[in-house]
Amino acid sequence: MSKDTRTIEALLKENRTFPPPPAFAAAANARDAGLYKEGEDMEKFWAREAARLHWFRPWDRVLEWEYPLAWWFNGGTLNVSYNCLDRHLETWRRNKAALIWEGEPGDSVVLTYRDLYREVNKFAACLRSLGVKRNDRVTIYLPMIPELPIAMLACTRIGAVHNVVFGGFSAAALRDRINDIGAKVLITADGGFRKGKIVALKENADTALAETPTIEKVIVTKRTGQRINMQPGRDLWWHELMAAAPLYTPPEHMEAEDPLFILHTSGTTGKPKGVVHTTAGYLVGVTTTSRYIFDLKDEDVYWCTADIGWITGHSYVVYGPLANGATVLMYEGSPDYPQPDRYWQIIEKYGVTVFYTAPTAIRSFMRAGPAYPARHDLSSLRLLGTVGEPINPEAWMWYYNYIGHRRCPIVDTWWQTETGMILITPLPGLTPLKPGSACRPFPGVEAAVVDDRGEPVPPGKGGYLVIKKPWPAMMRTIFNDPERYVNQYWNRIPGYYFTGDGARVDEDGYFWLLGRVDDVINVSGHRIGTMEVESALVDHPDVAEAAVISREHEIKGQAIVAFVTVKDGVEATPRLAQELKEHVVQKIGALARPEAIFFTAELPKTRSGKIMRRLLRDIAEGRALGDTSTLADPATVARLKAAYAEEA
Numbered sequence: 001m002s003k004d005t006r007t008i009e010a011l012l013k014e015n016r017t018f019p020p021p022p023a024f025a026a027a028a029n030a031r032d033a034g035l036y037k038e039g040e041d042m043e044k045f046w047a048r049e050a051a052r053l054h055w056f057r058p059w060d061r062v063l064e065w066e067y068p069l070a071w072w073f074n075g076g077t078l079n080v081s082y083n084c085l086d087r088h089l090e091t092w093r094r095n096k097a098a099l100i101w102e103g104e105p106g107d108s109v110v111l112t113y114r115d116l117y118r119e120v121n122k123f124a125a126c127l128r129s130l131g132v133k134r135n136d137r138v139t140i141y142l143p144m145i146p147e148l149p150i151a152m153l154a155c156t157r158i159g160a161v162h163n164v165v166f167g168g169f170s171a172a173a174l175r176d177r178i179n180d181i182g183a184k185v186l187i188t189a190d191g192g193f194r195k196g197k198i199v200a201l202k203e204n205a206d207t208a209l210a211e212t213p214t215i216e217k218v219i220v221t222k223r224t225g226q227r228i229n230m231q232p233g234r235d236l237w238w239h240e241l242m243a244a245a246p247l248y249t250p251p252e253h254m255e256a257e258d259p260l261f262i263l264h265t266s267g268t269t270g271k272p273k274g275v276v277h278t279t280a281g282y283l284v285g286v287t288t289t290s291r292y293i294f295d296l297k298d299e300d301v302y303w304c305t306a307d308i309g310w311i312t313g314h315s316y317v318v319y320g321p322l323a324n325g326a327t328v329l330m331y332e333g334s335p336d337y338p339q340p341d342r343y344w345q346i347i348e349k350y351g352v353t354v355f356y357t358a359p360t361a362i363r364s365f366m367r368a369g370p371a372y373p374a375r376h377d378l379s380s381l382r383l384l385g386t387v388g389e390p391i392n393p394e395a396w397m398w399y400y401n402y403i404g405h406r407r408c409p410i411v412d413t414w415w416q417t418e419t420g421m422i423l424i425t426p427l428p429g430l431t432p433l434k435p436g437s438a439c440r441p442f443p444g445v446e447a448a449v450v451d452d453r454g455e456p457v458p459p460g461k462g463g464y465l466v467i468k469k470p471w472p473a474m475m476r477t478i479f480n481d482p483e484r485y486v487n488q489y490w491n492r493i494p495g496y497y498f499t500g501d502g503a504r505v506d507e508d509g510y511f512w513l514l515g516r517v518d519d520v521i522n523v524s525g526h527r528i529g530t531m532e533v534e535s536a537l538v539d540h541p542d543v544a545e546a547a548v549i550s551r552e553h554e555i556k557g558q559a560i561v562a563f564v565t566v567k568d569g570v571e572a573t574p575r576l577a578q579e580l581k582e583h584v585v586q587k588i589g590a591l592a593r594p595e596a597i598f599f600t601a602e603l604p605k606t607r608s609g610k611i612m613r614r615l616l617r618d619i620a621e622g623r624a625l626g627d628t629s630t631l632a633d634p635a636t637v638a639r640l641k642a643a644y645a646e647e648a
């Protein structure tokens with residue numbers, strides 16, 4: 001039996017429950033949200049939450065819904081940076097820490113709300129002075145340094161649409177994203193620190209910029225200080241621009257449905273999708289979920305370890321917590337640098353109270369052992385969270401015991417780049433927890449598990465996870481591809497939003513996520529499309545065909561495995577395999593590096609010519625082979641199995 005199957009079986013048998021600690025429950029923010037009863041008018045609920053924000057003009061309608069298009073809070077105008085900053089300056093929070101930042105080398109910076117406000121205002125003025133206007137696109141390619149949230153908030157202040165590209169993406173990936181959205185300005189850094197080394201961001205940017213005709217100006221912030229090229233007339237230093245910038249930039253009054261940002265994510269084709277989020281609904285969604293799910297109080301030091309280059313960082317490092325006036329901790333580097341206790345050291349140093357991380361990180365901490373957290377005082381912690389992939393009950397229990405010391409509730413939060421906000425989660429203080437279950441839909445969210453015709457499946461049976469009603473932070477479209485948006489998300493199971501995830505619901509109405517049901521791989525909580533890796537491989541001159549699948553991995557959850565056929569006359573050597581891995585890194589980034597490459601004379605295909613990935617997965621995970629009767633050449637499988645066994 002494979003480990004994957006064992007995990008699912010363990011999930012099926014999991015029946016421990018953990019009731020909320022009474023002291024936590026007594027003070028939980030979620031008691032407010034808990035007032036929402038199923039079947040109640042969800043528009044009322046969202047309107048009540050939206051009223052906590054600052055509106056220049058109130059909305060006319062909470063929701064307009066013309067399947068599958070939604071408009072939230074139409075008629076209202078607001079500004080995201082105003083809600084995250086200006087609003088708090090009118091209160092005692094003006095001198096509260098907004099951002100506590102720690103660099104990987106151990107340097108640190110604290111910005112109060114007033115400080116952050118000033119930096120954002122100045123940088124907004126810099127962008128304006130370069131001709132950036134409402135609705136212009138700005139690409140941000142930065143490490144996890146304060147300039148990253150500053151740049152994002154400055155864009156929102158003037159109505160520019162940001163597109164953050166994760167610093168681990170390659171020059172080619174950066175280029176493609178810039179060209180997809182036609183960005184006018186790029187904001188980057190000389191470099192960033194990662195595992196004690198320098199990531200050469202500006203150098204990557206220079207390579208990308210050779211093929212990005214829309215970029216007019218590049219703003220470069222100095223982080224590492226290594227030598228870089230500055231192209232006169234195009235490249236400008238952040239600190240020089242800021243030195244001359246005025247202290248105040250008036251916030252644009254944005255329409256509720258004006259685009260706020262575009263973030264690319266992997267799907268089932270070779271080309272990542274530019275997911276578009278808009279202003280009001282997104283802000284209402286992330287502010288509300290942050291408040292109830294992370295139970296944010298003014299005394300909290302809140303730390304979400306996600307890189308801001310991913311949606312988790314957008315929603316739950318930057319916008320949600322800052323809109324709530326929280327103190328946000330941000331860390332630049334790697335969890336195991338210089339030692340596997342870096343996170344625990346940071347929690348102790350700053351007295352972190354709410355901690356949100358990914359199951360893959362927890363599994364690697366488990367492997368390092370409980371001695372690392374035991375060295376540190378973690379008693380400040382009161383609430384833990386996870387996101388990015390299903391958490392196995394074993395990792396959940398370890399987190400609960402060794403990090404939370406059996407005191408802290410754990411919120412296992414299910415959501416996606418497309419959903420913008422958490423949709424399925426426990427409410428801490430209200431929901432009894434079951435290890436491995438994301439528990440129940442957030443108030444106002446209607447989720448269900450259905451078969452491929454959209455019929456509900458009975459409790460305990462697996463099916464597709466769908467969302468039945470619109471929610472405020474839902475994506476509005478795919479940039480420049482509205483048809484793909486409708487087809488991909490709303491036409492798969494007509495009537496519902498199709499998540500691409502499998503799930504089951506138990507007798508208590510708890511949701512258990514079972515992983516992706518499409519060609520998306522989840523490596524260490526990062527989404528990678530099999531087709532993206534395949535196109536990177538066939539882009540190499542020696543490769544004829546490639547099929548990419550995932551194989552279970554103890555720490556990463558899933559690992560990438562590629563089956564490759566080479567062109568006539570090419571010799572399939574271990575050196576070529578190495579070269580192909582590097583080629584993928586260059587095309588996409590290190591996160592997409594295949595763990596293994598298997599050369600084969602042919603790939604198993606159906607009679608209609610489709611590659612049978614399920615078979616490849618079975619081979620890679622050593623499972624008994626399923627039905628091969630549709631295979632064009634059944635002997636292929638036997639040959640593949642033999643080849644795989646030899647190399648594995």
Ligand code: WTA
Nearest residue numbers: 387388389390412413414415416417513527
């Ligand atoms: C997976 C990350 C199980 C899921 C916020 C989803 C999860 C994909 C969970 C989205 C969870 C995320 N339990 N699976 N708590 N959270 N996923 O767009 O497969 O990077 O579809 O957004 O991650 O990944 P994305």
